[in-house]
Amino acid sequence: MNDNSKVLVALLAGVAAGAALGILFAPERGTETRDKLNDALKNLGDTIKDRAAEEIDNLSSLKEKIVENIKTTLGAAEDAADQAKTSATEPA
Template sequence: MNDNSKVLIGLLAGLAAGAALGLLLAPEKGTDTRDRLSQSLKDLGDSIKDKAADEINNLANLKDKVVSSVKSKINHEADAYADETEHA
């Protein structure tokens, strides 16, 4: 499990624990508490979506770098092979 997964799991566990304690100890009306909890969950969802989009972009960039590197190595080897066949 990578560090990002551990952070996400910890964040979700902390959110759940905080929500449970908040509901038990809240001095507010139930509707206000539910509204705040709903907004917190929406914010968390937005945060997770943003993080996922960032990670997808990072993976896409990594893929592009790997493809470019492999193509460069293939071209280099093809050129070396062509040089060898010309001199043979």
């Protein structure tokens, strides 16, 4: 987990804890408080899911770039090996 992800997780946890405490100490009825807390937690869950989906997309793109880079490098190495083989077998 990189530093940005750690900061984001800590920030989201802090926001959730602050929202929960604010709602719990608000002068409202218990059902209203529970409903607000439930909504806040759903929103937090949605935010986490969205962020996770973004990170999965980023990782998928990175994987594709790495695979393409490896294929390109292997192709160039094969071409160089073929050229060296051809040069070595040709009469001088």
